[in-house]
Amino acid sequence: MLFLCVRLVFKKNGRFVKTHVSQSKAMRDRGITCVQSQDYAMRHQSPLAVKE
Numbered sequence: 001m002l003f004l005c006v007r008l009v010f011k012k013n014g015r016f017v018k019t020h021v022s023q024s025k026a027m028r029d030r031g032i033t034c035v036q037s038q039d040y041a042m043r044h045q046s047p048l049a050v051k052e
Contacts, residue, residue, distance in 0.1 A: 021034040
């Protein structure tokens with residue numbers, strides 16, 4: 001845990017790397033999205049979608 005905090009403490013504007021698919025610029029450029037976003041889009045796109 002200490003080694004993870006070193007980057008946050010000693011680097012100006014230090015933060016953890018974003019690991020979620022939708023937050024990665026490289027993944028967005030390739031058109032890759034997370035399953036939850038795809039599921040949401042498909043449910044709202046279909047006229048037979050189940051109301052949740």
